[in-house]
Amino acid sequence: MSFHSPGTLKAIWIRKLNISKLERFEKFTTKFSNWLNWVAGVAVVAMLGLTVVDIVGAKFFNWPVPGAVEITGFLSVVLISFAIAYTQVLHGHVRVEFFTMRASQRAQGIIGVIIWLLSFALFALLAWQSYKFGRVLQISGEVSPTEEIPFYPFVYGIAFACIPVCLALVVEFLKSLSMAVKK
Amino acid sequence: MSATVIGIIGIVVLLVVFFLGMPVGFTMALVGLVGFCYMVNPQAGLALLARDIWAQFSSYSLTVIPMFVFMGSIAFNSGMSQRLYDAGYSLFGRLRGGLAMTTVAACAGFAAICGSTNASAAAMGRIALPEMRRYHYDNALATGCVAASGSLGILIPPSVIFIVYGLLTEQSIGRLFIAGVFPGIMLAALFIGVIYLICRRHPDFGPAGGPTTWKQKLTGITGVIEVLILFCFVIGGLFLGWFSPTQAGAAGAAGTLVIGLARRKLSWKGFLSAVKDTLQITCMVLVIVAGALIFGHFIAITKIPMALAAWAGGLPIPAAAVMGLIVFIYLVGGCFIDALALIMLTIPIFFPVAMALGFDPIWFGVIIVLVTQMGVITPPVGVNVYVVSGVARDVPLETIFKGAMPFLVAIIIAVAILIAFPQIATFLPSLTMY
Numbered sequence: 001m002s003f004h005s006p007g008t009l010k011a012i013w014i015r016k017l018n019i020s021k022l023e024r025f026e027k028f029t030t031k032f033s034n035w036l037n038w039v040a041g042v043a044v045v046a047m048l049g050l051t052v053v054d055i056v057g058a059k060f061f062n063w064p065v066p067g068a069v070e071i072t073g074f075l076s077v078v079l080i081s082f083a084i085a086y087t088q089v090l091h092g093h094v095r096v097e098f099f100t101m102r103a104s105q106r107a108q109g110i111i112g113v114i115i116w117l118l119s120f121a122l123f124a125l126l127a128w129q130s131y132k133f134g135r136v137l138q139i140s141g142e143v144s145p146t147e148e149i150p151f152y153p154f155v156y157g158i159a160f161a162c163i164p165v166c167l168a169l170v171v172e173f174l175k176s177l178s179m180a181v182k183k
Numbered sequence: 184m185s186a187t188v189i190g191i192i193g194i195v196v197l198l199v200v201f202f203l204g205m206p207v208g209f210t211m212a213l214v215g216l217v218g219f220c221y222m223v224n225p226q227a228g229l230a231l232l233a234r235d236i237w238a239q240f241s242s243y244s245l246t247v248i249p250m251f252v253f254m255g256s257i258a259f260n261s262g263m264s265q266r267l268y269d270a271g272y273s274l275f276g277r278l279r280g281g282l283a284m285t286t287v288a289a290c291a292g293f294a295a296i297c298g299s300t301n302a303s304a305a306a307m308g309r310i311a312l313p314e315m316r317r318y319h320y321d322n323a324l325a326t327g328c329v330a331a332s333g334s335l336g337i338l339i340p341p342s343v344i345f346i347v348y349g350l351l352t353e354q355s356i357g358r359l360f361i362a363g364v365f366p367g368i369m370l371a372a373l374f375i376g377v378i379y380l381i382c383r384r385h386p387d388f389g390p391a392g393g394p395t396t397w398k399q400k401l402t403g404i405t406g407v408i409e410v411l412i413l414f415c416f417v418i419g420g421l422f423l424g425w426f427s428p429t430q431a432g433a434a435g436a437a438g439t440l441v442i443g444l445a446r447r448k449l450s451w452k453g454f455l456s457a458v459k460d461t462l463q464i465t466c467m468v469l470v471i472v473a474g475a476l477i478f479g480h481f482i483a484i485t486k487i488p489m490a491l492a493a494w495a496g497g498l499p500i501p502a503a504a505v506m507g508l509i510v511f512i513y514l515v516g517g518c519f520i521d522a523l524a525l526i527m528l529t530i531p532i533f534f535p536v537a538m539a540l541g542f543d544p545i546w547f548g549v550i551i552v553l554v555t556q557m558g559v560i561t562p563p564v565g566v567n568v569y570v571v572s573g574v575a576r577d578v579p580l581e582t583i584f585k586g587a588m589p590f591l592v593a594i595i596i597a598v599a600i601l602i603a604f605p606q607i608a609t610f611l612p613s614l615t616m617y
Contacts, residue, residue, distance in 0.1 A: 041458045044249055044465075051250065051433035055426070072429065073241040079249060080240045083466035092463045093206035093470060094521045098564050100204045115205035122213045129233035155237055 022174055029167040030089050036164055037086035043078040050075070067147035074144075077154045085164035088172075105179055112176025120169040127162035130155055186222065190485025193218040197478070197528075207524040208467075211474030218481035232477065239473040243429065244350060249465040250432025251341040254417075254439050255297030256460040260453035261443030264306040266406040267292040268314075273395045273403030275375075280382030280389035282318055283328040284375045286311040290332035291371040292407060294339035295414040296439060298346070299464065300559050304333025304567045308574035321388035322578050324381060327560075327586020329574075330567040331593075332374060334556035339367035340418050341435065343468060344526065344555050346428070348548045350472070351479075351530045356428040357421040358612040362545045363552065364418075365607050366597065370553075373593040381589060413438045468523065475527035482531055492535035502540040503602055509533055510554055510598055517558025521566065525558065526551060546601070549608040553598050560587040 050068060058064035065071075087093055100111055134155035143150050197214045201207060212232070220228030239245060258264075271288035275281040290307050297303050308329045315325040337344040340360035349356040382389040395403070413435065421431040443449030482488065495505055516525050530551070537547045559567040562584045572580055601608055 037459070037462060040462050040466075041455075044253065044458060044461055047246065047249065048253060048433050048436055051430055052437045055430050055434060059425075069243050072246050073243045076242070076246045076249070077237075077240045079462070080466055080469050083462040084470060087463050087466045087470075088206075090463060092467050093208060094467060094524055095204050095206050096201050096520055096524075096564070097204050098519060099202045111203050115200070115203050118200070118213060119205060119209045122209055122216070125216070125229065126232060126236060129229050130236070133230070133233040133237065154241065155233075158233075158236060158240065 022171070022178075025167075025174075026171045029085075029164060029171055033085035033089045033164045033168060036082040036161065040079045040082035040086075043075045043082070047072055047075045047079065067144065067149075070144040070146055070149065074149065074154055077157060081158045081161035084161060085168050088165055088168040105182070109176045109178070109180030109182070113173060113180055116169050116173040116176055120166055120173060123162045123165045123169065127159045127166065130159035130162065134159060186485045187487055187490060189218065189222060190482060190487040193481060193485070194487075201520065201524075206470070207521065207527075208470035208472075208474035211471070211478035211527070215474070215478035215481040219477075219484070222481065222484055231480065235477050235480070236473055239469070239476060245469060245472065247346055247356060247428035247432050248343065248468055249461055250429055250436055251298045251346065252343065252464045252468075253457065253461045254341065254432060254435040255299060255302050255336075256457040256464070257436060257439040257443055257449065257454070258293070258296045259302050259306050259460070260457040261439070261446070261449035263296065263410065263439075263442070263448075264289065264293055264310055267410065268307070268310045270403040270407040272392065273400040276392040277394045279386060279391050280324075280378040281392050282311070282315045282320060283324055283378045283382075283389055286315075286328050287332045287335075287371055287374045287378070290329075290335050291339055291367065292410055294336040294367065295418075296341075296410060296435065297336050298341040298343045300334045300336045300556070301566050301570045302460075302464075303336035304330055304570045305574065307333060308571050312571075312575050315389075318390050318392055320390070321385070321586075322575075323582050323586030324378070324388050325586070326571050326575050326578050326583040327588070327590060328374070328378060330560050330565070330571045330583055330587045331590030332371075333567050333570070334559050334594075335367060335371060335374075337555060338363045338370060338549075338552050340364065341432070342552065344523070344552050345548060347468065347472060347523070347526065348530065348551055351475070351527070352534050352544060352548070354544050354548060355612075357424070357431075358545055359548050360418055361422050361611045362549050362608045364611060366549050366553070366601060369600070369607060370556075370594065370597045373597055374590055377589045377593045409442050413442070471524060471527050475531075478528070479531045488532050488535045491532060492539040495536045496539035502542070505536070505540055506542065506550070506602060509536070510550065513551075513554035514557055514561070517554065517564075518561050519564055520558075521564065522555040522558035526555060543605060543609050545612050546605045546608045550598060550601060553594055553601070557591060557594050560584075560591055 050065060050071060054065040054068040100108055134152045137155055138152040193214055197210060200210045200214065216228055216232050219231060267289040268285060271285035275284040275288060278284060286307055290303055293303050293306055311329055312325060340363050342360065342363060345359040345363060346356055349359050416438065417431050417435040420426045420434065421428060426434060498505060513525065538544065559565050565584065568580060568583045568587060571583055572578065
């Protein structure tokens with residue numbers, strides 16, 4: 001039987017607690033991102049359906065779907081921005097891992113802390129700026145030319161979609177941090 | 184500090200952060216943003232970030248990417264690769280090295296519905312590798328030929344790389360697609376030639392398969408007739424101006440869906456998996472595209488591309504030599520950086536150079552695709568080799584890289600032929616009306 005001093009026990013207990021908290025946080029992020037990913041999935045299927053109806057309508061019935069081009073553009077916003085977080089969760093964003101692969105665990109952890117912090121900063125800025133831009137469009141009341149659909153909800157959509165991306169990046173950051181400080 | 188110096192510092196920082204392992208799309212956006220803030224002012228830079236992202240994500244012209252990716256994903260998930268393989272086998276099966284040649288032919292066929300290299304390699308690897316193993320093919324030849332033939336996916340239309348190139352350089356996607364047809368057939372023929380030569384020297388590397396009856400040949404060919412019809416409909420429709428690129432992609436995806444359902448090969452699960460694949464591939468590509476555009480804005484205000492183009496245009500060496508140098512840079516760069524990221528990063532810089540030297544923009548697009556094909560099979564970061572190693576887990580990576588080398592030589596020969604005879608790429612697009 002091994003013996004731990006009260007101090008060590010406390011340290012182990014804290015580490016366990018932190019890991020289970022991190023795991024819970026990670027699970028939540030994955031679920032949230034996956035849910036948004038399915039919203040993006042609906043958008044891609046809708047885009048296909050809309051375009052096919054538009055082609056058939058235009059070629060055979062001389063009735064193209066009004067505003068098909070702009071609606072496709074709006075669907076595209078949902079498709080891309082709502083899929084970014086889950087793609088990050090799956091580590092699907094292209095990275096150059098060749099050089100860091102060989103580094104020690106601690107070095108990898110330190111590098112991870114830096115790059116995930118920078119990535120987080122980018123998406124936090126994007127969320128903030130998209131919200132601001134959305135406000136501008138909402139106040140000016142800008143709408144699409146044919147169907148007069150307001151732009152701002154979709155710009156807010158981008159800002160909202162940045163939230164799970166930021167969460168997923170925080171997960172990566174914390175994982176790297178624990179790698180960097182591990183003894 | 185002059186604008187050029189700031190630009191060069193920006194590029195160096197970008198490369199350093201790339202190599203630290205930050206996702207390339209994020210890196211390009213961040214470095215572009217910081218650079219723009221520094222050159223102009225922070226307020227303008229930050230406002231540009233939100234506006235650029237909105238403009239890209241809501242752009243109709245970019246929706247061509249999810250539609251063609253969807254087409255390829257449905258084809259991937261509905262077993263089209265098996266029928267293409269059977270058709271190829273009925274043609275080449277009984278020859279020495281025939282199964283490897285079959286793989287090349289089937290990949291070329293699959294490339295006609297799928298626009299990415301790794302999907303083609305994964306689709307064909309699952310079918311071709313077990314077959315070649317059954318006939319005791321040499322591991323290096325079997326895996327190398329799948330990795331290399333998969334790269335035909337981006338040369339034979341549709342092609343994600345052509346789409347991205349077209350969007351970045353404002354060239355017609357339809358003309359780029361059609362330009363890839365002859366070079367694609369030529370490269371497939373070169374690959375088959377490579378296999379022939381290897382098997383002549385080492386007959387035990389690729390034993391001949393069993394003979395096929397006329398009936399089998401007929402079923403094989405009719406099994407893929409729908410692929411041919413779909414290809415002609417989609418690419419022809421785009422070429423003739425019936426469809427916008429997005430519409431062509433949607434027509435192709437719908438057609439592939441109908442074929443999959445009619446042949447009872449596409450399950451609900453397969454469809455959902457196709458949707459998911461489409462989302463993740465599209466998102467990965469478009470995040471890089473958006474990042475590259477933000478970075479491109481920064482690089483444009485540093486005036487580096489124009490300076491470089493003027494400099495290259497005034498060099499006292501022939502234009503073909505400069506082109507050779509560019510290809511060499513891609514060959515080396517492609518070893519370390521993902522092919523798509525490399526293109527995004529370098530097109531804004533090299534495209535003006537190629538134009539200043541008087542090269543045809545469509546032809547240059549074909550060259551770019553060929554160098555990308557090199558990038559996906561060269562060590563240490565050859566995506567297709569990793570895909571194949573995912574299918575053939577017991578074959579070491581080195582063996583696959585080694586097996587892909589003869590095919591790399593074939594691609595280099597193809598580039599040389601295209602530099603000597605650009606008409607191979609430019610003849611078909613020159614027939615278009617628009």
